[in-house]
Amino acid sequence: MPSDNDLPPMKAQDYSEVEDWPGYFTAVLGKEARETLLAALDLFAQEGRIGGFAIDLAAGEGRDTLELLKRGWQVVATDGHPDAFSHLWPRVPEASKHRLTTVQEDFAEMQVRDCDLVNASFALPFCPPQHFPGLWCKIVASIRPGGRFAGQFFGVRDTWASLPGRSHHSREEVLRLLEGFEIERMREEERVDPPEVRNPKHWQIFHVVARKPNVP
Ligand SMILES: C[S@@+](CC[C@H](N)C(=O)[O-])C[C@H]1O[C@@H](n2cnc3c(N)ncnc32)[C@H](O)[C@@H]1O
Numbered sequence: 001m002p003s004d005n006d007l008p009p010m011k012a013q014d015y016s017e018v019e020d021w022p023g024y025f026t027a028v029l030g031k032e033a034r035e036t037l038l039a040a041l042d043l044f045a046q047e048g049r050i051g052g053f054a055i056d057l058a059a060g061e062g063r064d065t066l067e068l069l070k071r072g073w074q075v076v077a078t079d080g081h082p083d084a085f086s087h088l089w090p091r092v093p094e095a096s097k098h099r100l101t102t103v104q105e106d107f108a109e110m111q112v113r114d115c116d117l118v119n120a121s122f123a124l125p126f127c128p129p130q131h132f133p134g135l136w137c138k139i140v141a142s143i144r145p146g147g148r149f150a151g152q153f154f155g156v157r158d159t160w161a162s163l164p165g166r167s168h169h170s171r172e173e174v175l176r177l178l179e180g181f182e183i184e185r186m187r188e189e190e191r192v193d194p195p196e197v198r199n200p201k202h203w204q205i206f207h208v209v210a211r212k213p214n215v216p
Helices: 012-017 021-028 035-046 063-070 083-091 094-099 132-142 171-177
Strands: 053-056 074-079 100-104 115-120 143-154 182-192 202-211
Touching: 012 021, 021 083, 035 063, 035 115, 035 143, 035 182, 035 202, 053 063, 063 074, 063 083, 063 094, 063 115, 074 083, 083 100, 094 100, 115 132, 132 143, 171 182, 171 202
Parallel strands: 053 074, 053 115, 074 100, 115 143
Antiparallel strands: 143 202, 182 202
């Protein structure tokens, strides 16, 4: 019987699998912002829009929040776990602190304020399915015309789709959720972990950036 010491070290995905969020925050601390956020910010910049008001939903230790602040955005960062913010606040430059509000909130009760961007990086799959439709409706309603959604959905072929309390979607379901948006980025990633990973899994991820059209 192999002991825990014989296994490969725990990585971010191992903590995510068991929803050990303090372990996850430590594992990803200091990593760069997500590609979907960077793509959304570039698209705003191409329109001459530098800064705005963003909700960073389930922001975790704050990799994306820090990028938003760096680019001049005002940010409300939410997360269900209080440790998220104790990792984030010490890394926020003094001059940016007035542009950040942190709110400890569960997906079930989340208040999504009117904003230019809802950023939900690797967040929505962890919303229990009974709360997903309500949360998604709030996200859609909160994004102003000309605003964007950036984030990930996990597919139904992803190994974690069988875990209780997770929200996974087929490509068709993702497209249905995004009806009414202009889809600017939709990268489907499907791959299997190499065997040296502690707990190899099949990944199916949709990386999305979508824009709510302006009112005619
Ligand atoms: C995989 S992490 C992603 C964090 C960050 N957005 C990132 O890209 O690294 C998932 C996040 O969802 C949060 N979360 C999990 N369940 C939640 C819930 N029921 N309500 C609110 N947040 C939750 C966790 O605390 C964690 O920060």
